[in-house]
Amino acid sequence: MTATTVTRAPAPGQGSPRGTYVAGAIGGLIIAFYVVLVLFGSQLAPFRATELAGPSLAPPGGATRLGTNLLGQDILSQLILGARASLTVALCAGAGTVVLGGIVGVVAGWFPGWCDAVLMRVTDLVLIVPKLPLLLLVGALTGGSVLGLSLVISLLFWPNAARILRSQVLSLRTRTHVRAATGFGAGTWHQLRRHILPDLTLLAIAEFIPAAGRAVGLQAGLAFLGVGDPTLPSWGAMIRDAVAFRALFITSAWKWWLAPPVIALVALIVGITLLGAAAERRLSPRLVRHAR
Numbered sequence: 001m002t003a004t005t006v007t008r009a010p011a012p013g014q015g016s017p018r019g020t021y022v023a024g025a026i027g028g029l030i031i032a033f034y035v036v037l038v039l040f041g042s043q044l045a046p047f048r049a050t051e052l053a054g055p056s057l058a059p060p061g062g063a064t065r066l067g068t069n070l071l072g073q074d075i076l077s078q079l080i081l082g083a084r085a086s087l088t089v090a091l092c093a094g095a096g097t098v099v100l101g102g103i104v105g106v107v108a109g110w111f112p113g114w115c116d117a118v119l120m121r122v123t124d125l126v127l128i129v130p131k132l133p134l135l136l137l138v139g140a141l142t143g144g145s146v147l148g149l150s151l152v153i154s155l156l157f158w159p160n161a162a163r164i165l166r167s168q169v170l171s172l173r174t175r176t177h178v179r180a181a182t183g184f185g186a187g188t189w190h191q192l193r194r195h196i197l198p199d200l201t202l203l204a205i206a207e208f209i210p211a212a213g214r215a216v217g218l219q220a221g222l223a224f225l226g227v228g229d230p231t232l233p234s235w236g237a238m239i240r241d242a243v244a245f246r247a248l249f250i251t252s253a254w255k256w257w258l259a260p261p262v263i264a265l266v267a268l269i270v271g272i273t274l275l276g277a278a279a280e281r282r283l284s285p286r287l288v289r290h291a292r
Contacts, residue, residue, distance in 0.1 A: 024278025030271025037083040045077040049233040053077070057253045067256035069238075070245055078233045079260050085234040086268060088146050089153070089219040094212030096154025098204050101161025106200070108162070109169025110192065120166075123159040131156050135218065139227035146229065149222065153215050161207045168203055172196055209276035213269050220265050235261040 037044065046063060047053045053064050053074035060067045066075040108119040135152055142148030172195070222228060223236025230237075242248055242258040 020278045020281050023274045024282075027271045027274030027276070027278065030267060031275060034083050034087055034268055034271070037080050038087050041080045041084060045074075045080045047074040047077040049073070049078050049081045051077070057251065057257070059252070060256050066260055067253070069241060069257055075238075075256055075260060078238055079235070079264055082233040082235045082238060082261065083264070083268075085146055085223075085228075085232050086216050086219060086265070089150050090212035090216045090272070092147060092150035093153040093157075093215035093218075094208045096150060097158050097211040097215075098161050098208045100154055100158035101163075101207070102165050102200070102204055104158065104162040105165030106169055106192065106196065109166040110173060110196070112170075116166075119162075123162050126156065127159045129156065135222060136225065136227055139222050144222070144228040144230075146219075146232065149219055149228075150215070153218055157211065157214065161204075161211065164207060165200060165203065168200060169196060172199055206276070206280040209272060209279055213272035213276060216265070216269055216272065235265045239265075 046065075050073060052072045054062075054068045054072055056068065056070055056072050058064055058068040058072070064074050064076070066079065068074060069078075104119050104123065108116040108123075134156060135149075138152045139149055142152070175195075219228075220234070220236035220239070223234045224240045224243075226240065228234055228237055238261040239258065242254065242261075245253070245257075248254050248258060
């Protein structure tokens with residue numbers, strides 16, 4: 001009899017490791033490209049964001065490689081300089097979300113009982129709070145500053161990270177080495193610093209990436225609605241100005257005025273999503289366990 005080799009197909013949604021690496025590499029390259037734009041945007045942009053570079057709605061060509069908007073401002077320059085607002089919000093809001101969620105999750109997981117109950121009820125309360133009205137209100141009160149929006153996004157979207165990190169802390173505190181450290185009289189801070197926080201680092205990174213992607217979409221959406229710093233170029237403001245032009249789709253101006261910021265925004269969110277999915281599959285304990 002001939003031996004038959006049976007190859008087990010990956011579980012639904014699991015995907016192959018090679019596919020995960022490829023997706024993560026593509027996402028990393030996209031984000032690296034935008035990071036270069038942020039770091040060297042002032043040198044790469046042909047004009048200042050508000051500088052008049054040519055006639056109104058000039059098509060691509062010559063000094064204005066992506067054409068001009070209704071005011072005669074260079075689209076390419078605004079596109080390059082607008083990356084800074086999106087990535088700044090992604091970094092600040094993503095970090096703030098993970099830090100707030102991490103503090104609540106670690107404290108709730110390490111101190112079960114009334115402390116855990118109170119923190120989880122606060123978490124549930126924040127989850128049901130309507131996000132968009134508060135974002136619009138606080139964003140308008142803060143003048144739409146990048147740091148202000150980042151703070152508001154962090155304060156509204158930390159519960160998901162808190163729940164995930166709390167679950168991991170509850171699992172870690174029952175491990176043999178942690179219980180042994182407790183038996184030898186190790187204090188709370190020592191155990192958190194030596195045994196808990198290091199094991200949460202990778203999971204926190206996996207939670208940071210999708211939080212950053214969400215922040216990019218929220219910042220662009222708020223800028224589109226007019227909640228943003230008017231002195232700071234952003235893709236959402238570019239899309240708003242283009243859509244506000246009533247004859248946009250009658251002419252061919254949408255090709256160089258509306259399409260570039262939409263493509264740039266979608267590409268950044270896709271890059272963050274690909275990197276986040278790859279990172280979560282490799283770093284999240286619940287997914288690593290199921291993949292084995």
